[in-house]
Amino acid sequence: MNIKLHYPSSWQDYELLDSGDFEKLERFGKYILSRPEPQAIWSKSLSEDEWKKLAHGRFVREQKDNFRFSDDVKGGWSRGPSMPENWQVQYRYNDLTLNLRLGLTSFGHVGVFPEQGNNWNFIYDTLTSWKIAKPRVLNLFAYTGAASVVARTAGADVVHCDASRPGINWANQNMQLNNQDNIRWVYEDAFKFVRRELKRGNKYNGLIMDPPPYGRGPEGEKWTLQEQLNELVYMSSQLLEDDHHFFILSMYAVGLSPIVGLNVVKTHFPTAAPEYGEFFLKSKQGKDLPMGTFLRFRSE
Numbered sequence: 001m002n003i004k005l006h007y008p009s010s011w012q013d014y015e016l017l018d019s020g021d022f023e024k025l026e027r028f029g030k031y032i033l034s035r036p037e038p039q040a041i042w043s044k045s046l047s048e049d050e051w052k053k054l055a056h057g058r059f060v061r062e063q064k065d066n067f068r069f070s071d072d073v074k075g076g077w078s079r080g081p082s083m084p085e086n087w088q089v090q091y092r093y094n095d096l097t098l099n100l101r102l103g104l105t106s107f108g109h110v111g112v113f114p115e116q117g118n119n120w121n122f123i124y125d126t127l128t129s130w131k132i133a134k135p136r137v138l139n140l141f142a143y144t145g146a147a148s149v150v151a152r153t154a155g156a157d158v159v160h161c162d163a164s165r166p167g168i169n170w171a172n173q174n175m176q177l178n179n180q181d182n183i184r185w186v187y188e189d190a191f192k193f194v195r196r197e198l199k200r201g202n203k204y205n206g207l208i209m210d211p212p213p214y215g216r217g218p219e220g221e222k223w224t225l226q227e228q229l230n231e232l233v234y235m236s237s238q239l240l241e242d243d244h245h246f247f248i249l250s251m252y253a254v255g256l257s258p259i260v261g262l263n264v265v266k267t268h269f270p271t272a273a274p275e276y277g278e279f280f281l282k283s284k285q286g287k288d289l290p291m292g293t294f295l296r297f298r299s300e
Contacts, residue, residue, distance in 0.1 A: 004277030008117030145171025189217025
């Protein structure tokens with residue numbers, strides 16, 4: 001198996017316009033934003049004046065953010081007069097149309113990780129190819145729920161687990177934007193929830209996880225990717241159905257090779273034949289931006 005490189009080619013409402021000097025310039029629908037990017041250690045292709053002319057909003061961060069939803073980040077947005085606090089974008093792939101609410105958060109995120117579009121395609125293709133009623137999908141560290149909504153749109157019963165109340169509220173809005181219902185929201189530490197599901201004897205056809213490098217659960221539970229991923233994947237291997245199954249692991253941890261995820265998954269899914277590699281965002285300026293690793297497999 002070879003390491004694969006994938007970018008989300010289906011986007012019309014997203015573009016990476018430029019990157020460099022630890023920033024990225026992105027278009028989300030009608031609006032262009034400048035945000036911090038720790039991996040963009042090269043020089044920008046466009047001039048500072050061009051960035052300033054293009055950007056409707058810019059986020060300046062004064063310290064690193066280890067959490068997806070946190071009030072601990074010092075920094076903030078400077079907005080042009082035409083830049084709203086919230087807006088919507090659309091993602092299209094074959095018969096899938098996904099509407100997403102975006103917003104300028106106090107920690108610099110906007111509510112979507114564009115590189116995940118490639119995984120949304122995989123989820124949609126897998127679920128719509130199965131001839132079974134109501135496959136069950138568990139989405140862990142599920143953020144604002146794009147993958148949950150895609151799975152629900154493809155006909156799955158979906159459990160969405162996240163340790164952030166704002167994240168779950170945002171995901172609920174995305175569900176409603178897409179005229180879907182009955183996603184089960186679980187406000188809990190993902191590690192603790194998986195352990196509990198094992199004891200209950202529950203099984204799933206699909207498991208999706210996008211764990212952060214570090215995090216905290218609702219009751220202060222500590223999550224550390226490098227210390228706990230191996231056990232989480234082991235427990236997850238006990239939750240997956242033998243037939244009609246898929247598994248997705250995404251990791252955005254600077255410096256972590258995709259082979260790390262591969263070795264963890266091969267340990268606990270010895271018969272799987274996963275596809276693995278890196279996601280990246282294709283740049284109009286030719287300097288593509290790495291956006292973490294992925295690993296996924298499905299039953300044939």
